[in-house]
Amino acid sequence: MKKEYIIYKLSESIKSTAKIDNELFTLFGVKRGLRNEDGTGVLVGLTKIGNVVGYERIPGGGLQPIPGKLFYRGLDVEDIAHAVMQERRFGFEEVAYLLLSGGLPDKEELASFRELINENMPLEQKVKMNILDLEGNNIMNILARSVLEMYTYDANPDDTSRDNLMRQSIELISKFPTIIAYAYNILRHATFGLSLHIRHPKEELSIAENFLYMLKKEYTDLEARTLDLLLIIHAEHGGGNNSTFTVRVTSSTGTDTYSSIAAGIGSLKGPLHGGANIQVVDMFNHLKEHIHDWTNVKEIDTYLNRILNKEAYNKTGLIYGIGHAVYTISDPRAILLKEMARELAKEKGREEEFNFLELLEERSIECFNKFKGAGGKKVCSNVDFYSGFVYEMIGLPQEIYTPLFAMSRIVGWSAHRIEELNFEGKRIIRPAYKNVLEVQEYIPISERI
Numbered sequence: 110m111k112k113e114y115i116i117y118k119l120s121e122s123i124k125s126t127a128k129i130d131n132e133l134f135t136l137f138g139v140k141r142g143l144r145n146e147d148g149t150g151v152l153v154g155l156t157k158i159g160n161v162v163g164y165e166r167i168p169g170g171g172l173q174p175i176p177g178k179l180f181y182r183g184l185d186v187e188d189i190a191h192a193v194m195q196e197r198r199f200g201f202e203e204v205a206y207l208l209l210s211g212g213l214p215d216k217e218e219l220a221s222f223r224e225l226i227n228e229n230m231p232l233e234q235k236v237k238m239n240i241l242d243l244e245g246n247n248i249m250n251i252l253a254r255s256v257l258e259m260y261t262y263d264a265n266p267d268d269t270s271r272d273n274l275m276r277q278s279i280e281l282i283s284k285f286p287t288i289i290a291y292a293y294n295i296l297r298h299a300t301f302g303l304s305l306h307i308r309h310p311k312e313e314l315s316i317a318e319n320f321l322y323m324l325k326k327e328y329t330d331l332e333a334r335t336l337d338l339l340l341i342i343h344a345e346h347g348g349g350n351n352s353t354f355t356v357r358v359t360s361s362t363g364t365d366t367y368s369s370i371a372a373g374i375g376s377l378k379g380p381l382h383g384g385a386n387i388q389v390v391d392m393f394n395h396l397k398e399h400i401h402d403w404t405n406v407k408e409i410d411t412y413l414n415r416i417l418n419k420e421a422y423n424k425t426g427l428i429y430g431i432g433h434a435v436y437t438i439s440d441p442r443a444i445l446l447k448e449m450a451r452e453l454a455k456e457k458g459r460e461e462e463f464n465f466l467e468l469l470e471e472r473s474i475e476c477f478n479k480f481k482g483a484g485g486k487k488v489c490s491n492v493d494f495y496s497g498f499v500y501e502m503i504g505l506p507q508e509i510y511t512p513l514f515a516m517s518r519i520v521g522w523s524a525h526r527i528e529e530l531n532f533e534g535k536r537i538i539r540p541a542y543k544n545v546l547e548v549q550e551y552i553p554i555s556e557r558i
């Protein structure tokens with residue numbers, strides 16, 4: 110049998126063997142996607158790290174949608190972001206300290222923490238050389254492979270004691286920017302034939318500044334501050350988001366930090382999760398081309414309905430950057446990002462595009478509501494809706510949008526891994542799948558037709 114034919118045959122068989130009737134999920138009370146009937150997540154853990162709030166429970170039953178709120182260790186992210194903006198300073202390191210330890214640092218603690226981060230930013234010579242050697246044009250994939258490689262250069266990789274986990278976390282938080290910047294410059298060199306620069310991080314710079322310095326050398330103060338804010342708002346999102354849950358699930362087996370974080374990177378890359386930031390930009394470019402009048406609501410609605418009907422764009426039926434598992438009326442990060450996008454667009458003379466994106470946000474929600482009918486899922490724009498546009502305006506290339514999400518979320522992943530391995534009642538995470546196939550008799554190979 111030809112290789113292509115056997116693959117085709119195996120794949121055809123999936124049509125019937127992977128089919129599970131929808132009614133069976135209801136019959137056996139299965140929580141598809143770990144979701145309750147009302148769309149809320151099944152409670153699978155307790156945490157003291159992040160809190161994602163999108164609705165209130167009405168006494169006696171039902172849910173009341175409310176404007177979204179996000180808390181890091183009990184602090185409102187909007188308060189953190191506004192304080193950092195007002196004081197015109199870099200805040201991502203402070204947020205990392207807060208999420209890892211549970212409390213805000215004082216000046217001295219913050220200075221020592223920054224020093225520790227900067228000391229850890231340079232890569233092992235071998236890791237550096239291996240990034241040069243790694244072929245491939247997907248930086249999330251290169252990031253995961255580099256993380257797995259760090260296991261080799263860690264003298265104590267499998268030790269899950271608290272001290273060791275904290276050391277590994279700080280090393281990962283410090284090294285992600287370096288890996289991503291180098292990986293992009295190598296990709297640029299290999300793909301576009303541009304000169305290759307491997308810049309050593311500078312001791313006096315913040316993570317955001319160092320990243321921009323390593324990536325492109327020259328950057329403005331506005332670019333660095335905007336990136337810092339983006340890093341702040343992407344750092345943590347509770348235990349239930351897919352990548353953090355992946356890190357918690359893998360951590361619960363007692364596996365090493367690098368294996369667990371590589372799994373989290375794999376999860377975040379998906380287009381329904383962190384990978385949506387690239388999809389939104391791709392979809393926006395598509396819409397810019399296919400919609401002639403960017404202010405014509407009727408033309409926009411017609412095209413969005415074609416997307417929802419799986420007739421246009423990538424035919425998945427999804428409008429990227431819209432919808433969220435927890436948020437209903439608003440995602441607080443999307444609100445912050447939208448304001449950033451509005452300001453930057455004014456400065457960069459891209460208001461026409463911003464206005465189009467803003468109208469797309471409004472029309473997408475409206476079209477989705479009509480498409481699903483009353484009583485359907487309540488949707489709002491999510492963090493990925495405006496982030497790509499902001500990254501683009503501060504001169505960052507599309508290939509690193511999802512890696513930038515990882516560069517920030519490594520903080521949340523680390524905090525959750527440490528928590529997962531440090532509470533008294535910990536258990537290996539092991540839910541159940543009900544088998545819905547009848548037992549069959551084994552037929553010897555000679556008797557099979």
Ligand SMILES: CC(=O)SCCNC(=O)CCNC(=O)[C@H](O)C(C)(C)COP(=O)(O)OP(=O)(O)OC[C@H]1O[C@@H](n2cnc3c(N)ncnc32)[C@H](O)[C@@H]1OP(=O)(O)O
Nearest residue numbers: 381382383385426427428429430431432433434486491493
């Ligand atoms: C950082 C982050 O991860 S933020 C999320 C980034 N992801 C995206 O932007 C991708 C687009 N959005 C989505 O796919 C979803 O809204 C998710 C994955 C984010 C959340 O999904 P859930 O809360 O599980 O919603 P759920 O899948 O139950 O959706 C209910 C229905 O609405 C549909 N739906 C949800 N979001 C969208 C959307 N953006 N466009 C079109 N249809 C949608 C679903 O297909 C589903 O339809 P069905 O009942 O006919 O199967």
Ligand SMILES: O=C([O-])CC(=O)C(=O)O
Nearest residue numbers: 345346349350351434492
């Ligand atoms: O919470 C989620 O499901 C996804 C999300 O917004 C995040 O991880 O930032």
